[in-house]
Amino acid sequence: MKQKITIKTIARELGVSTSTVSKALNDSHEIGKETKDKIQSFANHYNYKPNSLALQLRNQKTKVIGVILPKIVHHFFSTVIMGIESYANEKGYHIMVCFSNEDYQKEVETLRVLSNGSVDGLIVSIANETLENKDFSHFIDLVEEDIPLVLFDRVVDDILCDKIVVDDVGAGYKATKYLVDIGCKKIGMITTPDHVSVGALRRLGYEKALIESYVKTDKNLIIKIDEKQDIKKQIEQLFEQNIDGVFAVNEIYAANTMRIAKEKGLNIPNDISIIGFTDGLISEYSSPSITTIAQHGFTMGRQAVELLIERIENETEVFNPKKIVISSDLKLRESTKPSS
Amino acid sequence: MKQKITIKTIARELGVSTSTVSKALNDSHEIGKETKDKIQSFANHYNYKPNSLALQLRNQKTKVIGVILPKIVHHFFSTVIMGIESYANEKGYHIMVCFSNEDYQKEVETLRVLSNGSVDGLIVSIANETLENKDFSHFIDLVEEDIPLVLFDRVVDDILCDKIVVDDVGAGYKATKYLVDIGCKKIGMITTPDHVSVGALRRLGYEKALIESYVKTDKNLIIKIDEKQDIKKQIEQLFEQNIDGVFAVNEIYAANTMRIAKEKGLNIPNDISIIGFTDGLISEYSSPSITTIAQHGFTMGRQAVELLIERIENETEVFNPKKIVISSDLKLRESTKPSS
DNA sequence: GAAATTCACGAAATCGGTTTCGTGTTGACA
């Protein structure tokens, strides 16, 4: 390894003290012009870069934000990351990205490692297994240590911190209402198990829209996907009933539904209308393209990090957790009949 | 902010020296069992965590790997990240992810910031604008500073460092050869401008396959997409000729091609066969599903970080840059006729 | 010409750990 150039090197080489070098490089008025020039040009010539670890240790801040996601090969989470990085970058922060892979143990471990001073704050979307366990003590400990934390998308009330969520109930309502409005009589829903909060909330919206339209909700029309089993088989059950509309809580479920419908010889959207969630590439490029709820992941990411940085930089303030709800839009495409 | 508990706190509280505390926590034989127990249980009770910044500064290593990508809302890069994180994690490293957004300036800036000691090494895929500029001095400086660097996917010869690439020529050959074999007579190619090395290499493979099959290559059959313009319009030009096969260098181009073919009333795969690149969700879920070259991004990520960690941990070795070529597979789906 | 400022710089503490080296106490052994 080539010899790293430090303040000490410069000081020795130029016969001055380290304090003088430091001040000169920071353009302090205490240092005479001549000395300053000499030091600066020397530093410049040897491409001196202050060691950030030393600065971080001294300033007790890293300008790094930890981000823990359940997964990333997923359009929504990718866009959230972009949003986070975008705003963080504007504010001079960097992001450290980790994945829980939906695994409780890995989430706990990652949280533990990141909370030892290597980041100024954390943005997290909770792993499925954790939501299932309902064990949030690792987050609660974090909050007690006063480490700034912002949860997004998958959140729980037990943790006292800032949160960013999409208006899942509203989105579920919007999607279902649209299906009712275009004339669907029997609308199925494809969702996640109950412990995944977002799935449960979207279902609430679904039911609300049906009740409002005086349609009886039918438990057999709601499929809760177990991802450990074969997804297509589970969805096929829904087709045993005479459905003419489907609301799926994500792109993959919607795409699978569409494929099954086609295989059964149904015409989309004339025989059956399908609405998905997450405005990703699948919805955009499949044919017919899929009407979907756009979650605005980029905005969510920006909002999350904006909230976090505010917490980090004004830590003295009284703590009053905020919850920001991002509205979502229905993006009409070809998988639904046009509204009359 | 709650008072952070440090070694000094423990030492003061227990009436011992900081060295004793440090040794006790590291289970040194120098410390008596009684003292050790006392210190350990105290530390445990107050949930002491050693400040990682202090350790990093002392050990002169951060156990962090910087990753710079052109973008992330892209199946290939997402899977590479997963691969990187997966292996890094096994080896006790974390990753710091940044994006160049295909922008030269941002790449330079990010490289500058990350090379000041905050990471032990870097994994980068070069931004398009940089490839266009052909200005790689920021990378060359990095190498001269002996900061371990691994390039992947988009690489250039000018930079002396380890590289991981897919066998782009081979992949282009494989795809085109398959199209020839199933009977396509006029095969178009949809690629990137020449400065994007991967596009150029895949084209070489395409041409090689055609020449081998005694098919004359025709410049009009090759469309170089300018992403700043409307993609569909550019692809449509290709259909003015009587093509019966298309090889596209990514998913998006392939999906667009398929859509246009459908709009023109062509049957896929009977009238025209289409092969894409990147085995992402679009290829999997569109209908018909798209035959594609699977790049094995996860493997690439793991290989890249494996190489990098080896460089980091054996820095004394003579430097002899390696180039690892990852082979890619043709994943047959519905957009191509079955081989007879 | 003595006192007060200003100027330009250095010594040392600090951030939170690790590690080397030194030292006082104890026990064993001759």
Added chain:
DNA sequence: TGTCAACACGAAACCGATTTCGTGAATTTC
């Protein structure tokens, strides 16, 4: 009883910066 090793712990240097405070010399002020 004197010697020496083993034991248990502390002092201080170190990683690479910043920053407070102090100080000698030059300059200004009365």
